[in-house]
Amino acid sequence: xxxxxxxxxxxxxxxxxxxxxxxxxxxxxxxxxxxxxxxxxxxxxxxxxxxxxxxxxxxxxxxxxxxxxxxxxxxxxxxxxxxxxxxxxxxxxxxxxxxxxxxxxxxxxxxxxxxxxxxxxxxxxxxxxxxxxxxxxxxxxxxxxxxxxxxxxxxxxxxxxxxxxxxxxxxxxxxxxxxxxxxxxxxxxxxxxxxxxxxxxxxxxxxxxxxxxxxxxxxxxxxxxxxxxxxxxxxxxxxxxxxxxxxxxxxxxxxxxxxxxxxxxxxxxxxxxxxxxxxxxxxxxxxxxxxxxx
Numbered sequence: 001x002x003x004x005x006x007x008x009x010x011x012x013x014x015x016x017x018x019x020x021x022x023x024x025x026x027x028x029x030x031x032x033x034x035x036x037x038x039x040x041x042x043x044x045x046x047x048x049x050x051x052x053x054x055x056x057x058x059x060x061x062x063x064x065x066x067x068x069x070x071x072x073x074x075x076x077x078x079x080x081x082x083x084x085x086x087x088x089x090x091x092x093x094x095x096x097x098x099x100x101x102x103x104x105x106x107x108x109x110x111x112x113x114x115x116x117x118x119x120x121x122x123x124x125x126x127x128x129x130x131x132x133x134x135x136x137x138x139x140x141x142x143x144x145x146x147x148x149x150x151x152x153x154x155x156x157x158x159x160x161x162x163x164x165x166x167x168x169x170x171x172x173x174x175x176x177x178x179x180x181x182x183x184x185x186x187x188x189x190x191x192x193x194x195x196x197x198x199x200x201x202x203x204x205x206x207x208x209x210x211x212x213x214x215x216x217x218x219x220x221x222x223x224x225x226x227x228x229x230x231x232x233x234x235x236x237x238x239x240x241x242x243x244x245x246x247x248x249x250x251x252x253x254x255x256x257x258x259x260x261x262x263x264x265x266x267x268x269x270x271x272x273x274x275x276x277x278x279x280x281x282x283x284x285x286x287x288x289x290x291x292x293x294x
């Protein structure tokens with residue numbers, strides 16, 4: 001297979017002599033991956049090169065590196081990480097664990113689709129408070145492709161903000177502070193200066209997804225590059241926690257029965273109808289049967 005038959009703007013291969021199916025040399029955006037980059041470039045630089053097709057500037061490298069650290073492990077409270085943990089403790093394959101994290105982490109709440117919407121908002125509003133005010137007053141940013149509506153319904157909250165928090169979380173503020181102090185940033189610095197005003201307009205505090213969206217804007221990423229990179233950068237935490245849970249087993253799962261107190265158990269309520277009485281009776285019988293087996 002000759003290298004000229006492989007069509008890619010970012011990748012070129014030179015076939016091994018005598019074996020057209022094995023690459024002798026690989027070039028990413030013109031750089032010799034194994035001859036030059038392997039001992040000179042960092043992982044973050046290579047990642048940026050793969051996505052953008054060009055070498056990152058010093059500031060872009062620091063932004064992406066800082067963002068990668070901030071996003072690497074959302075923690076076991078996060079739905080995507082929890083999904084990977086549940087898959088691992090249930091004995092699923094490693095691929096299934098990561099696919100669980102990807103599937104859950106692609107959503108519109110703390111997920112990559114929220115970052116997609118937030119980046120679109122930045123494209124429309126930029127560094128203009130009046131535009132942001134108009135954006136917050138609408139259910140979603142103007143200009144979102146109509147064909148997406150049948151796959152991605154309108155979000156129930158403003159993209160990039162946390163509808164369940166009362167105050168901006170410390171990790172969010174720390175990440176924003178660090179990234180905004182890197183030179184050659186515009187969106188991040190503006191977000192840092194106007195965070196309180198934006199939170200007041202949105203009626204909710206800034207989330208890490210909102211900081212990520214501003215970082216992607218400063219990196220020059222479009223909404224699709226931002227969405228998939230955000231999804232990818234959160235996988236290390238899912239990986240680590242799934243490995244931990246696989247080794248520990250379900251008895252060591254961090255979310256356990258005794259940690260939740262049920263204050264309105266249906267079986268403790270008085271039945272208001274014959275149907276409810278039958279259901280309650282059957283539930284009691286099933287509980288006794290399970291106890292006898294134990």
